[in-house]
Amino acid sequence: MPQLTGAVVLVTGANGGLGREFVEQALARGAAKVYATARRPQEWHDSRIVPLALDVTDPASIRAVLEQAPDMTVLVNNAGIALETDTLLSLPDKEIRKVMETNFFGPVALTKAFAPVLALSPTSAVLNIHSVLSWIALTGAYSASKAALWSATNAFRIELAPQGTHVTGVHVAYIDTAMAEGVSAPKTAAEEVVRKAFDGLEQGDYEVIVDDITAGVKFGLSGSIPDLYPALAANAPS
Template sequence: MPLLSGAVVLVTGANGGLGRELVEQALARGAAKVYATARRPQEWNDSRIVPLALDITNPDSIRAAAAQAQDVTVLINNAGTSVESDAFLSLSDDQLREVMETNFFGPVALTTAFAPVLAASGTSAVLNIHSVLSWIALTGAYSASKAALWSATNSFRVELAPQGTQVTGVHVGYMDTAMAKGVDAPKASPKEVARKSFDGLEQGDYEVIVDDISAGVKLGLSGPIADLYPALASNARA
């Protein structure tokens, strides 16, 4: 039976973009219930969708969500943030901490809080939305936070395997959402990213490589680091 058939899914950052697609496509694949979470959750015209207030940077909010959603079988860590100027040399301490709290510490704390809930279901999964920037640091804080989440995903995969919880990480380049609205580059649609993410999850894949950009960068990790960073290659030739 497909993993999402009859599942109870919790999606962070569910109000728009990829989060909304994940909610809708989970239901289309047979999920029985979806907790659609956000700091200020919106109303949904579907009795199968349960709006749930959740601030993933607040430990009390995480504990309250885990206590309320005791039937979750699939946890999706989708919520993320970035700041306008992401370079380490221009970030304030508060900005750096905000990015790391939302993109790394939050998903780690949420996964830890829900691990016993997932264990109780017998068949369960965690789906983490990474980025191609997990592997190539074209931004400072955002790349660092996604690289840390990628590493945490790999650790959780090992730690949660004995309880029967599958852990899948998704890598995607630019996506056609508000976060990437100022980027002039090919972008994947949220619908495509959600579809490929769920395809990989239901196939038991450890990683989902959504687009050619992510595939190319992952392949490039086996070569010289300067090949991934044109500025370094230029300096080396100067």
């Protein structure tokens, strides 16, 4: 069973509102050390926090972090980007690839790189931050990238199980961080998201559904496509 007590945790995107919560709550739950990674790592006033530079889209950067964090036991794939305007038909291919590189290929590359390290710990784990948009395409590239990561999480869950590494996916709607500051819909506090994510991880859950919006969308997957996407009715043939 994954445990944070005594764990060595690596958090990607540690400078953001959600990332900071992962760093701080990991320590509060007894982690021995946290590697707080970001493209431009900040200073932390705790000797248990080790800031490391990491660009999840750069293989050389991933290799460098792998060398600096050979004792890691829990990987938190939190880093992600979203675009202000995100429709697949109008978005340049370059921007679509940028989102996919950060939100999908980055976590996949990190998980592959650290899999041998995780195999050394009997309580190792990977925690992937998905989104309600993994299950409903309200955006273009972002939804596609999170849906791809959800699928990869399912694959890694099976592939890493024989070595004893547990994989948990976290699905959540809007979080009260800078990324969603322009959203008027209900938001969940970053503290609550991380608390539920770590609770689920330590309980051995495979999936954490943080809020009612996400639970409702998952339930809707068993229904018809028009029910999930009411806007289709406006363009339906008469």
